[in-house]
Amino acid sequence: MKSFEDKVVVVTGGAHGIGASIINISSSRDRMSQPQTESYTAAKGGIAALTHALAVSFAGRVRVNSISPGWIDTDFKTYEGPDATQQPVGRVGNPLDIANMVLYLASDKAGFITGENICIDGGMTRQMVYHNDCGWKFEG
Numbered sequence: 001m002k003s004f005e006d007k008v009v010v011v012t013g014g015a016h017g018i019g020a021s022i023i024n025i026s027s028s029r030d031r032m033s034q035p036q037t038e039s040y041t042a043a044k045g046g047i048a049a050l051t052h053a054l055a056v057s058f059a060g061r062v063r064v065n066s067i068s069p070g071w072i073d074t075d076f077k078t079y080e081g082p083d084a085t086q087q088p089v090g091r092v093g094n095p096l097d098i099a100n101m102v103l104y105l106a107s108d109k110a111g112f113i114t115g116e117n118i119c120i121d122g123g124m125t126r127q128m129v130y131h132n133d134c135g136w137k138f139e140g
Helices: 038-057 095-106
Strands: 007-011 020-025 062-069 117-120
Touching: 020 038, 020 095, 038 062, 038 117, 062 095, 095 117
Parallel strands: 020 062, 062 117
Antiparallel strands: 007 020
């Protein structure tokens, strides 16, 4: 599986950068962790901090936002069973889920959005999970 992470997308428009947009790509791991992932998680959190700092520094000239993808399968594989049903949206993401947000953030329709880190993960980071809850079992 290829990764969308660690990429910066710069879309420019207008004279002298007016209407320009920087879109950083982070990871949903900027807000949740697994054991032994401290450096990775810190790096992803740093992208979120860099995004809002740049948004303030470039205010009035360039909008700066970031996207934190969750599980995105770049082969467009269709998952079934637990891999799909664990996702609140019922499927694993694909590159178009991220590309559509990049296009939106780069457009004039997002002209009032800057300094934001948008998580696109099918709702996974919003889902509370406990042992024996909704069919989840912890096997440690």
